[in-house]
Amino acid sequence: MPDDLLDRFRRGERLALSRLLSRADRGEAADVLARLGSPTKRARVVAVTGSAGVGKSTLVGKLLETIRLQGQTVAVLACDPQSPLTGGALLGDRFRMPSRPDDDGAFIRSVATAGGRGAVAENVDAMIRLVEAFGFDVVLLETVGAGQGDTAVHGLADAVVLLLQPETGDDIQWEKAGVLEIADVIVVHKADLPGAEQIEAQVRQTLGVSGKEGPPVLRVSSRTGEGLDTLADALAGKPLRRGNGAAAGRDLLRIAQDDLMARFAEAERAQDARLARITASWSQGTLDSRQAAAELLRILADTPSSPAPQTAR
């Protein structure tokens, strides 16, 4: 690890940040993070999630401008999918975002995201820590836009914004079991289109039935600008939750769960003989469930967690 890169980073050199983000992306920034220590100032991390085509990149771009106008600096980490077959990726989020070459208070980085680990890149946590240490006030984390399962962002962000759009009708039904539960703010995006009120009403009803105090539901249009300030204010008013208080342990557990799932998938993919042996013993009844599960955990503990696509790492 070149010392001068870290020195340049500490001096606020943007290229050093960019370079270190690449290391973090590859999972090679543990030493850097250790030497940086805990941040002097916490950044507000806002995850923006929702299905493909709902307008995540566009809204992130608008939020970036809105928050900059309010005087805070913003780093965007935009996750886009990576092919499980070739490892290739076409990262096309940033071209929907504003180009601000003269603005040092805005930073946009595209992050290729392998499947099987939720909707954000494996090492995005380290990347968040780097932009935070660099001094950005707000980090906007855009997910690849999966749907049900991408609850992993909850542990990484201070607030999760879930985007819905008009004409998604029944999708609400399946989404309510997943991200709807972990959303801190629900945005009905493209609110200039007909049908936005119905979606808003449906969401409010779904949340109302569950009985507890629900997250705010806001109508936002990136086209007209409606609701952008309200959204930015709603986000600024949220307490910084990440890694704090009673929820932190559960967040960590969630991250560990994801990690465990990835390790299991890797063991299956690699046709780990030990896995087959335990499964067989359990099926035949020579191992009881608790013993078998304990054995499984032992195997997974020394199984790599990186998913298959990239060969050498």
Next chain:
Amino acid sequence: MADSAPIRVVLAKVGLDGHDRGVKVVARALRDAGMHVIYAGLWLTPEAVVRVVADEDADWLGLSLLSGAHMTLVPRVLQLLRDAGLDRVGVLIGGIVPEADVAKLLGLGVARVFGPGTALPDIVAFLRARGEVSHA
């Protein structure tokens, strides 16, 4: 070392040129070859392109030009890359560039100019052969 990391390529169009069919085809070919392609879009200023290259920690910049403005825009981009300390980033040009200008562009530091009729595998092979320019 970063030997295993995929090659990162920023593809962009500079200036007043809205013909983005070609650059999108190239984007797809590089993606399918396992590279990470950042599509920065069209109508960008040289300043905006260089900012993208810096923030994305790209190994290569591919500029698509079909407007005839290459002798104005490309030298400007090259200069800004040098000013930003990004000399290590390789620059490829694609599009319509007259033969006489190709030599000039190469002389200015462009790694390669791919004109009409270029086979996609040739671009992939060129990038692979050159690998990451100097990614430490």
